Every structure is written in structure tokens, then in C-alpha cells.
Amino acid sequence: xxxxxxxxxxxxxxxxxxxxxxxxxxxxxxxxxxxxxxxxxxxxxxxxxxxxxxxxxxxxxxxxxxxxxxxxxxxxxxxxxxxxxxxxxxxxxxxxxxxxxxxxxxxxxxxxxxxxx
Amino acid sequence: xxxxxxxxxxxxxxxxxxxxxxxxxxxxxxxxxxxxxxxxxxxxxxxxxxxxxxxxxxxxxxxxxxxxxxxxxxxxxxxxxxxxxxxxxxxxxxxxxxxxxxxxxxxxxxxxxxx
Numbered sequence: 001x002x003x004x005x006x007x008x009x010x011x012x013x014x015x016x017x018x019x020x021x022x023x024x025x026x027x028x029x030x031x032x033x034x035x036x037x038x039x040x041x042x043x044x045x046x047x048x049x050x051x052x053x054x055x056x057x058x059x060x061x062x063x064x065x066x067x068x069x070x071x072x073x074x075x076x077x078x079x080x081x082x083x084x085x086x087x088x089x090x091x092x093x094x095x096x097x098x099x100x101x102x103x104x105x106x107x108x109x110x111x112x113x114x115x116x117x
Numbered sequence: 118x119x120x121x122x123x124x125x126x127x128x129x130x131x132x133x134x135x136x137x138x139x140x141x142x143x144x145x146x147x148x149x150x151x152x153x154x155x156x157x158x159x160x161x162x163x164x165x166x167x168x169x170x171x172x173x174x175x176x177x178x179x180x181x182x183x184x185x186x187x188x189x190x191x192x193x194x195x196x197x198x199x200x201x202x203x204x205x206x207x208x209x210x211x212x213x214x215x216x217x218x219x220x221x222x223x224x225x226x227x228x229x230x231x232x
Contacts, residue, residue: 035220035221037160037223043206043225043226043228044223044225044226045160045208045223045226047220047221047222047223050220091159091160093160104150104162104165104173105162105221106162107152107159107160107161107162108159109158109159110159110160
């Protein structure tokens with residue numbers, strides 16, 4: 001069974017602070033993909049990143065960076081110099097149905113980030 | 118940029134009524150999904166659909182739910198007899214290919230309110 005845990009339910013920071021959102025996953029598959037989605041107050045799901053299980057290289061995209069550690073089954077997301085517009089719920093997700101070609105994602109519970117001015 | 122389109126954006130229905138939520142996936146995509154998000158909670162997988170049949174469904178997707186792709190473009194989720202607990206945001210998603218290394222494109226969601 002696959003499982004995604006986002007232990008932080010809510011985080012509140014002041015603008016310009018750095019913030020890290022944690023994601024820990026469980027899977028029995030050796031081939032899997034991890035995702036982060038942002039859900040702003042308007043409700044849509046905005047794709048941020050996809051990372052496959054064979055690529056542990058950390059990724060940076062502007063103020064966003066991701067730290068994938070297979071040894072600890074974690075895929076953490078850091079926002080540097082946070083801005084009010086970063087306020088949203090962030091979901092980590094896992095897809096590991098390689099054998100069944102279903103490609104469905106299982107989401108974590110989400111972390112609500114509030115960035116105060 | 119191609120996008121997944123869902124209609125309606127908000128549907129209010131009486132308990133016991135049937136509802137059909139509609140989705141138009143991106144045209145060259147092959148895998149289609151429905152997800153549900155009860156207000157303030159996580160996004161939950163409901164069902165995946167490939168080659169005109171259900172490929173996987175979750176425990177949430179009971180006999181009250183059905184999906185179909187009636188005309189090669191629309192992908193619908195039907196709830197036969199709605200319950201109060203079906204109130205949620207329903208997201209449709211599609212993926213182009215078979216491999217997992219493709220992004221799932223989500224629609225804007227349909228907010229279903231059962232009264």
C-alpha cells in the first residue's frame with residue numbers, strides 16, 4: 001500500500017521567511033513518482049513538480065526547491081523568501097502503480113501555509 | 118495551452134437526486150481520473166479509466182458511482198442517489214501516456230453541495 005504523510009497541518013510564517021514543508025512517503029515499489037501540488041484559495045490544483053524514484057538530485061526553481069531523500073523516504077519542499085501569494089494548501093502525492101499502469105496519485109493530507117505580510 | 122474543463126463549476130442538488138459531473142480531458146490524453154476533496158480535507162482518489170473501462174477504483178467508489186466516456190470527448194462521473202456526505206469538490210484529471218513520468222492535468226473542479 002502506498003501512503004503519504006504530511007505531518008504539518010498548518011504553518012504560519014512572516015513574509016520573507018524561508019519555510020520547509022515536509023513529506024514522507026511509503027511504498028513497496030522501486031519505481032515511483034512524487035509530486036507537489038499547490039491549492040490556492042480559489043481551489044484549483046496547480047502542479048509544481050514531479051520527481052522519479054531514480055533521480056535523487058535536488059531541484060531548484062526560483063524560490064522553490066525540493067529535497068528528495070530516498071534513505072528517509074522524504075520529499076521536502078522549501079520556499080525561500082516567502083511571499084503572501086504563497087499562501088495556499090500544498091499537497092504531496094505519490095504514484096507507484098507501475099505494474100498496473102494505473103498512474104493514480106495518492107495525496108497527503110496537505111499543509112496549509114499562511115504567509116503574513 | 119490545453120486544459121481539462123469541468124462543468125458545472127458548482128452544483129447544488131437535493132439528497133437522493135442523481136447528478137452527473139462532466140469533464141472534457143485534454144484531447145490526446147489516454148488516462149482519466151476522478152478525485153474528491155471534502156472541504157478542508159485531502160484529495161482522495163476515486164477512480165481511474167483507460168481504454169473505455171475502469172482500471173482501478175478506491176473504496177469510496179461504491180455502487181452509487183459510475184463513470185463513462187460516452188462520446189470520446191466527455192468523461193462523466195454519475196452519482197445515482199446523492200447523500201449529504203457526497204458534498205465535496207470533485208476534480209477530473211487526465212494524463213497523456215502510460216508512463217508515470219507525465220504530469221496529471223487537473224480541471225478546475227466541480228463543487229457539489231448536497232442539501
